[in-house]
Amino acid sequence: MTPVTFRERSVEELDTQKVVNIGKATRRKTADRIKASAAYPPMEQMRDRAREIRLHTLANLSEYLEQFAGSVERAGGHVYFAADAAEANHYVSQLAADRGVRSIVKSKSMVTEEIGLNHHLESKGLDVVESDLGEFIVQISGDRPVHIISPVMHMDRYEVAELFAEVLGMEYSDDPVALNAAARRHLRSIFLGADMGISGVNFGVADTGTITTVTNEGNARLTTTTPRIHVAIMGMERLVPNAGDLMVMLEVLARSGTGQALTVYTNLMTGPRAFDEQDGPDELHVVILDNGRSKALASSSAEILACIRCGACLNVCPVFREAGGHAYGSVYPGPIGAVLTPALFGHDEWGDLPFASSLCGACKDACPIRIDIPSLLLEQRAESMNRRGGEFAWLKPGMAAYRRIATNPTLWRGFLAAGGVFGKATGDWLTKLPFQAGNWTSTRDLPAPATQSFHSWWKEHRG
Amino acid sequence: MERSEFLARVGTAQAAAILPDHPSEDPGQWVPDLPDVDLVGRFIEMAGKMAAEVHTAPVDDAVGELVERYGAGNYMSWDADRIDGLDRLPEGLRRITTETPRGAEGRAEHNAGYMDCQLGITGAEAAFAETGTIVVRSGPGQPRMASLVPLVHIAVLRKDRIFRSASHWAADPSARMSEGSNVVFITGPSKTADIESIVTLGVHGPKHLHIVLV
Numbered sequence: 001m002t003p004v005t006f007r008e009r010s011v012e013e014l015d016t017q018k019v020v021n022i023g024k025a026t027r028r029k030t031a032d033r034i035k036a037s038a039a040y041p042p043m044e045q046m047r048d049r050a051r052e053i054r055l056h057t058l059a060n061l062s063e064y065l066e067q068f069a070g071s072v073e074r075a076g077g078h079v080y081f082a083a084d085a086a087e088a089n090h091y092v093s094q095l096a097a098d099r100g101v102r103s104i105v106k107s108k109s110m111v112t113e114e115i116g117l118n119h120h121l122e123s124k125g126l127d128v129v130e131s132d133l134g135e136f137i138v139q140i141s142g143d144r145p146v147h148i149i150s151p152v153m154h155m156d157r158y159e160v161a162e163l164f165a166e167v168l169g170m171e172y173s174d175d176p177v178a179l180n181a182a183a184r185r186h187l188r189s190i191f192l193g194a195d196m197g198i199s200g201v202n203f204g205v206a207d208t209g210t211i212t213t214v215t216n217e218g219n220a221r222l223t224t225t226t227p228r229i230h231v232a233i234m235g236m237e238r239l240v241p242n243a244g245d246l247m248v249m250l251e252v253l254a255r256s257g258t259g260q261a262l263t264v265y266t267n268l269m270t271g272p273r274a275f276d277e278q279d280g281p282d283e284l285h286v287v288i289l290d291n292g293r294s295k296a297l298a299s300s301s302a303e304i305l306a307c308i309r310c311g312a313c314l315n316v317c318p319v320f321r322e323a324g325g326h327a328y329g330s331v332y333p334g335p336i337g338a339v340l341t342p343a344l345f346g347h348d349e350w351g352d353l354p355f356a357s358s359l360c361g362a363c364k365d366a367c368p369i370r371i372d373i374p375s376l377l378l379e380q381r382a383e384s385m386n387r388r389g390g391e392f393a394w395l396k397p398g399m400a401a402y403r404r405i406a407t408n409p410t411l412w413r414g415f416l417a418a419g420g421v422f423g424k425a426t427g428d429w430l431t432k433l434p435f436q437a438g439n440w441t442s443t444r445d446l447p448a449p450a451t452q453s454f455h456s457w458w459k460e461h462r463g
Numbered sequence: 464m465e466r467s468e469f470l471a472r473v474g475t476a477q478a479a480a481i482l483p484d485h486p487s488e489d490p491g492q493w494v495p496d497l498p499d500v501d502l503v504g505r506f507i508e509m510a511g512k513m514a515a516e517v518h519t520a521p522v523d524d525a526v527g528e529l530v531e532r533y534g535a536g537n538y539m540s541w542d543a544d545r546i547d548g549l550d551r552l553p554e555g556l557r558r559i560t561t562e563t564p565r566g567a568e569g570r571a572e573h574n575a576g577y578m579d580c581q582l583g584i585t586g587a588e589a590a591f592a593e594t595g596t597i598v599v600r601s602g603p604g605q606p607r608m609a610s611l612v613p614l615v616h617i618a619v620l621r622k623d624r625i626f627r628s629a630s631h632w633a634a635d636p637s638a639r640m641s642e643g644s645n646v647v648f649i650t651g652p653s654k655t656a657d658i659e660s661i662v663t664l665g666v667h668g669p670k671h672l673h674i675v676l677v
């Protein structure tokens with residue numbers, strides 16, 4: 001049987017080489033982020049600024065969306081508003097059919113993973129090739145991305161070497177330089193022949209209609225330049241009002257996501273190729289996607305839509321480090337995924353994800369937008385309990401008590417100081433959590449989660 | 464979904480949204496407070512850290528030296544009159560045409576010429592000292608491809624166009640972010656760390672980035 005809950009899936013992942021690789025990579029990424037942030041004195045101020053920009057935009061989203069759509073059209077692009085995945089997918093495949101498109105090249109985009117666009121296009125007989133090196137590896141191995149920024153964080157070079165030898169027919173080599181050279185050649189020929197390029201959008205700028213992609217490899221630039229049609233799929237929340245705001249977001253994103261001062265290629269596109277330009281796409285289509293976002297916006301978890309998908313919260317999360325991204329079963333794993341997934345796609349299927357957290361708060365500290373992820377996880381847990389009363393009802397009294405304490409700094413400090421008292425005071429409720437990550441009677445990993453890892457804790461307690 | 468219906472749905476949702484405190488107006492133009500530095504010196508330092516090489520010799524000499532270094536092969540270029548201070552394009556090398564056919568016909572055949580290209584020569588209209596970044600804009604005589612497809616990218620930058628940071632540039636009237644269909648900030652050569660976090664240069668874009676100051 002395929003595992004359906006986080007708990008079942010994580011049992012399959014724990015103790016594998018995969019999570020050892022993830023543990024290493026996430027620690028390195030976290031160190032890089034901290035270094036890059038410390039190297040830039042205005043970073044903290046910029047984070048405040050970024051938070052203000054994102055929240056202000058969400059509070060006025062319909063106005064900014066209308067302005068953005070008008071700006072894209074003025075620049076010569078087309079805009080389509082898609083209520084859900086089916087509408088977005090249909091628009092793209094219909095466009096491909098209308099324009100006689102045969103081959104499609106894609107640059108990395110989580111939103112297209114979210115809507116299952118590749119699968120849809122392939123079912124219509126179209127060739128779709130991922131061009132980000134990591135996503136390409138995911139695609140040819142039939143795997144799923146394990147992380148929103150680093151899709152093959154769980155693989156080592158030997159696995160990639162075997163895969164390339166088999167699929168690309170290259171001589172076996174586990175040298176990353178040779179592997180890269182083989183991928184460059186293979187993918188370049190695909191880029192040059194593709195009719196349509198599909199990208200995501202990191203940010204859309206409302207007053208100019210500019211869309212941005214950030215990549216280190218340059219694949220998003222090729223995707224949006226060599227084919228005659230460029231389709232950009234954008235989650236509807238990913239707007240900023242103007243150019244000044246965009247610069248703040250870009251710097252914050254690069255330092256938090258990959259620990260870089262700026263990503264190698266920060267690509268700003270306004271409309272298709274102009275009449276007097278030599279290259280670029282003939283047509284630009286921007287598909288703006290709701291797919292559960294308006295529902296999330298109308299909720300007490302609206303703040304989660306301020307996320308800029310930097311991945312920092314995944315890298316610091318003790319649960320992500322030990323269970324890996326696949327355990328979440330969602331395209332959005334980690335702390336962000338544990339809130340966003342049920343908020344977008346409902347609690348019937350995803351109601352257990354908010355419990356896949358020790359609420360240690362590392363995500364909130366790491367988040368460049370200072371999103372209060374722990375509180376949102378609690379909101380989502382409460383929602384799960386409301387919806388799935390039968391399953392989670394017994395948690396309620398303890399959860400309410402926990403919530404009062406956790407959202408009040410004084411009480412929280414007192415709770416931490418009191419050590420194991422909480423478990424007694426509230427009855428034993430937390431030891432019965434479906435996921436059991438919240439055994440607060442052993443709170444030694446709070447607030448410094450490293451003293452006892454989730455992994456060793458799990459070994460002691462599972463079962 | 465109809466646009467009006469979509470926007471109405473978002474409007475209803477935002478009215479119901481429970482969001483933490485935030486400004487009712489867009490926070491507006493802002494530049495980070497950074498200590499004064501020698502912009503050229505800082506740019507050279509940071510670009511170097513990003514694995515770009517910065518040259519200060521006269522443009523034609525610097526470009527000539529690079530052509531010699533990477534030599535033989537095809538090249539792509541912006542029109543010479545679009546590049547500050549450049550008098551002549553490399554001699555003895557074949558220049559690939561970047562004028563791409565419009566429509567469905569002939570594009571793939573044209574693109575096939577990009578498979579192997581050694582050198583790309585462009586201007587850069589601005590730079591950010593703090594991050595070692597150059598700004599490259601598309602426009603007439605300024606194809607996007609020249610900074611993307613070749614193995615080596617040579618960009619010519621005027622020293623007086625170095626700004627402190629991306630925000631400082633955006634706040635300047637010359638920025639005009641939406642002019643030209645493409646503006647790209649380039650910070651070092653193309654790279655990836657997807658395999659075991661090991662940095663490898665020259666994935667899809669240039670493996671070498673040279674910035675010539677004038």
Ligand code: SF4
Pocket residue numbers: 306307308309310311312313314336363366367368369370371
């Ligand atoms: S929630 Fe914050 S830290 Fe996590 S991906 Fe989003 S912006 Fe980054």
